[in-house]
Each structure stands twice: as C-alpha cells, then as structure tokens.
Amino acid sequence: MKREVLAEEYLDQEQTIIAEIGALAQQYDDIINLSLGDPDYPTNSQVTEAAFQDAQEGYTRYTAAVGDPELRREIIKYNQKEFGYEVDLSQVMVTVGACHGMFLALESILDEGDEVIVPAPYFTPYLEQIRLAGGKPVILETTEDEGFQINAESLQALVTDKTKAVIINTPNNPTGVCFSEEVLTDLEEVVIEEDLIIFADEVYGALSFKHDFVPLATRDRLQDRTITVASFSKDYAMTGWRVGYVIAPDFVIDSMQRVNEGICYAAPSISQRAALHALRLHKEIQPLMVDEYKKRVNYAYQRIKTISNMSVLPPEATFYLFVNIKDTGLSSAEVSKKMLEEARVLAIPGTAFGECGEGYIRIACTVDKDKLKSAFDRLAEMKIFNQ
Template identity: 50%
Template sequence: MKYISKRYLNKAITPMAESMNHTYEYEDLIDLSLGDHDIITDIRIIDKAFEDTRNGHTHYTDSLGYLELREKICDYYKYEYSYELGTKECMITTSGCHAMYLVLEAILDDGDEVIIHEPYFTPYKEQVEITRGKPVFLKTYEEDKFKININNLKKAITDKTKAIILNTPNNPTGACFDKDILQEIANICIEKDIVVIADDIYTLFMYEDEFIPITTLDKMRERTITIGSFSKDYAMTGWRIGYVLAPDYIIQTIRSINENSVFTAPSISQRAAIHALDIRNKVQPPIKDEYKNRIYYAYERIKSISNMSVIKPRGSIYLFVNIKKTGLTSKEVVDKILNEAHVLTISGEAFGESGSGYIRIAVTQSVDRLKEAFDRISEMNIFKNKNYIGV
C-alpha cells in the first residue's frame, strides 16, 4: 500500500463496483442495479458507424470532436429548444462522467464549494473532491417529491459557493424539475453569481412534462455548463460518448485539460453519435415507450407489496423505493433481496445520507423479467408480512 496516494489510501469500494461484483453470484440473477439498458444500440446506428470505420474513421479527431457532430448537436438544440449555439461552445467527451470531471477540473479552485442536491448520482461527491472542491449536500425529501426546497438552497449558499450540480430527471429518485422551480433556482444563481452544472443525462425519460434545459432560461446561458450523453437517451452506454455545452472560454479550458487525459473521444463512437442524431425520431420513441411501460408496471407492483412504497414516477429509468417499514437498513434489505430472491438492487445510502431507508431499482429489464423479479420479492418474509419487524 505504500505506493498509493494518501488521497486514495482509505477509499472504500464504490457502490457501483460492489454491485458489479455481485452479478456473478447466482445463475438466475435478475440485475436491476446499474442503469445499463438490456436494449442494444439500434442496428442502423451500429451498421452506419462500422461502415464509417471501414471507410477510414479510425484516427484522432479534432480535440473538440468531429465538427460534423458538434454541428448536429447545435442543430438539435435549435430544433428542440429554439436555442442557438456555436460549434465553439460544444465539445465531445468520453462519456458524461468524464465530462463532469473535466468541467469540475476547469472551474474549481481549492476549497470552492459545490452544492449537490441529495440523493445524488454516486460519483458527484468523489468528482468534486478529486478536483479540490468541497461538496455541500442539499437534502431533498420524498414528501416534496424530492424537489429542491428553495429556502434550503438559499441557506446552503456561502461566500465559497462556486457551483450547483442539477440533475433532472434525477438519478436515483426520478424527480423532475418543472419550469417554475428551474426559474427560481436560476434567479438565485444569477443573484449570487453561481455556476449551474446541468447534468442533462435523462432528457428523453420525461413521462408527464417536456424537458426544459435550464441554460435556455433568460440570463442563464453565460453561467450554465450543460453535460449531455448518448448513453441513456440512445441506448449507447458502451460507446462512452458525451458532450459539454458552455461559453467558448470554458470549452477551451476543458479542451486543454482533456489533451492531458484522453485527447479525443473515440472516432468510432463519434460517428455512431452522428448517425444516432440523424435518426433520433425513429430510435428514441420506442425506447421511451418501453421504459414508460416498464416503470409504471414496476410502480404498480411495488404498490401491492407490503413494507414497500414509492412515489409515482415522473421521469428517469429508476424507482427510489421506500423500505423503512421493514425496520432494516437499506443495505440489509438489498442483501436480503439478493440472497433470497436473487435480484440485484442498490442501497439508497449509496446516494447520500437522505437515501437511508430506500433502495434504487433500475427498470433495465423487460416487463417479463420485472414480473419474475417482483414475484420473487413479494414472496420474501420481509415483504409478505405487514407487521414484520426487522431483526
């Protein structure tokens, strides 16, 4: 251990890595842990990308990414949101997660505070810390549908606050922030001169309202950094392709940092992203319909199981399930579900303190597989007996 940096010496295994370790434990395992689709990338995207590969797209690209791809992303925002972007305000990255690291590395000085609304996507805390920032957690609550309380947000702001990370539709809770709450957040950020890092990863998965990028609100363009990804919205997790939208001086800084990391996103993945955008109106509706069907099926099943409850889903591909009535901790429930039902989920505590008493279920399996999973879960003693008291 003597060669390990002191920053990492006592780091525990991450919840996601731990979840991956469990995937090999049972032959009949149903994996509802990670947000990785069972759906493969549309074959038309695959065929076009590999045709491009055969035709020579196997080299480095511009370090900002293919100009053609950046143009198509700009066109997408103009078409979908009437939002004008220049290609110098867009950079292609090796996934949304890598984009977040690059953004934080570019904007944070030592000790700068970053507000993270909790429950939060697990890597946020570590990403802020490794880029020398200080995470400040803003708890949200089930009774508020996990939406940000504006008064609590104001209390979390200090003279060291540099940025706030917003994630809607939210992983893990599925919370969706409507225009009114986004505007309230925007007003505070304008008043206090705070940067918004909008982690817009699940924009396709809004089941009741239309998605609104906070960067499109008045006076937010100059203080918003948007992170996008093809992983979830196009079923392209393994291609590892994302992007950043920001003022050009921020993009240039991120570009310089990335030249010391991976230089460019993979050319083949960028070609796939180009073709995904070209046929998005054919590719995306079936994905959205499938997940809407799955998430409402899972919602109805959970409502019928004792000692489980969940708010009505509005977005994302996750359900954040309340298991407090079992009397057990989140991890104890996750372990029981794994060992007794052979269904893999993630403990709510992986998403911050306010995740205690919850588990996250990803509806990344077919309805038939979800049915099997919930049939097994419903037969467990902790969920059959309304009067069960955890021991």
C-alpha cells in the same frame, strides 16, 4: 510491488456500496440485475451499421480535440430544432460520456476549496469528481415529502462566500423525478442573486414521460451561467460507446480542451460517428425506446403498490424507481442484501446516493417486462414484504 506504493489517498479506501453488492452478486448465477443504469436495450442497428461503415471508410484516427466537426454541427442543429436553443460551434465539445464532460468542466472552473452544492440523493460520482477537481461538495438534502424537489430556500441557506456552483440533475438519477417549473424558477432566482454557475446534468433529457423536457440553459437569464452536460448513453441506449458532450461558454470549452490534452485528447472517433447517426435518426430511435422504458417503470410502479412495506412516487422520467422500504424496519443495505440472498434480485441501497437515501432502494428497470415480473414475483414472496 508493495501495496504501499499506492498514493496515501488511495491506500485505505473503503469499498463502495456498489462494489460490495457487486461482489455479493458474483456468488449467484440466477440473479435478476436491477442495479446499474445500463439497460438491456440495444443500440439501434442502423446506428451501429453506419458507424461500422464509417470505420471502414477511414474514420479511425484522432478527431479534433473538441470533437468531430460534423457531430458538433449536428448537436447544434438538434438543440436549435428541438428546443430553439441557439449555440455556437465554439461552445460545444464532444466528450467520453457525461462523466468525462462533467469532470473536465469541474476541473476548468474550480479553484482549491471552492464549494459546489449537490442536491441529494445524487449521482454517486459527483462527489469524487468535485474533490478531484479541488472543490468541496456541499450536500443539499431533498425529501420524499417534498417530492425530492429542490427547496430554493434551503439551497440559499447553504451558500457561503466559497460557493461557486450547483449541480442540477433533472430528470434525476436516482429518484426518477423532474424538477418542476416553479422549483426551477425559484432556483434561477437564487443562482442569479448569489452569482452561481449551474452544472446542468441532462443525460436523461429524452426520458421525461410526464413533462416536455426543456434544457435549463434555454432560460434567458441562465444561458450565460450554465454548463450543460449531455450524453448518448441513456437517451440513445449507447452506454458502451462512451460518448457525450458539453455546451458551455467558449472560454470554458477552450479550458476543457486544454485539460483533456493531458487525459485522453479526444473522444473515440467511431463512437462520435455513431453519435452523429443517432442524432440524425433520433425521431426514429427514441419514441420506441422511451415507450419501452415507460411501460417498464409503470409496470414496476403498479407491482410496488401491491407489495407491503414498499412505496414509491409515481414515475415521471428515467428508468429508475426510488423505492421507500422504511416500513420493513431494516436499513437500505440490509434490505438490498436480503433481496439478493432470498430473491436473487439485485438493487442498489439508497445510501449509495447519499445519507438521505437511507430507507430507500433504487430499482433500475433495465430488463424487459417478463423479467421484471419474475423479479417482483420473487420479491412479493419475501417475508419482509409480506408483514
């Protein structure tokens, strides 16, 4: 088969920055990998064992397209108990992780040419997901000077008669920041005034160390205009199980279900059982895991403070640090490359998360403190971090 069989759209695709760095990384065997958001922390063994047991008992067939009813009921119970958020069964759909949930929701909402405002730096796949759904991403840059918070006035300035929605990701990847109460209240005003929908990406909800996490949809005026995307990947250390869920008005869920009939019909049944057990055990599972991530990011933060030409905001949430490397005088890509070649430490250039990520690298604390120590010991030896 000739390469030309590829659709024009995919024929001349440039390699992504992440793929480029990944390819470079293959050349070394002594790397400390702080790149992808996939921590070494294992899924709790009780969850794995209970899911295994369920598989042996016959949970090996398609579930309902919207998900295992037992899991959906548990999701409702969890949201009610934790946040006082009352959701009906018809408003919950289990998905193959948050990525799949976000795409189904975008595809259900967007008409050709509809604009979606995306605060930057952003989770890289959003742009392609919006485009695949026929929409147009419109970037709203945030700055370190403003603590990477959303500026509501700047948001409003981007609204046109084509704007349909805004994606709000808090706690945030890649910055590790939580949007403040004031910022969210200002955002709420704009969203209502401009009649927008919110795609609330809350996949790091349990990993908020500084403030108690509160889902955006619990705000009275936002409930009816928010589509919440959640996941078991990060909050339960279950990235490979590929399971998440969406909470949205029932007609959105109905549409998502229809779209998904042409994609994968339902999320994997065994992963859904694992998610059910994880939810039931969340009080046992999460505190230890969250504490571990908190220790890691705090350790990394302390080390960064002692290294020349690196600085970072104090950690608030997630396991990411968005590190300012502007004083090296080099670009993000150059710094990442040097870190890999000279220190065998793999981190992602900030530009992978949008143009305003130039001058930053994202460090994901996906390894334990001993390995983080080795990583920072190596970085501290580099010339660019010693001038």
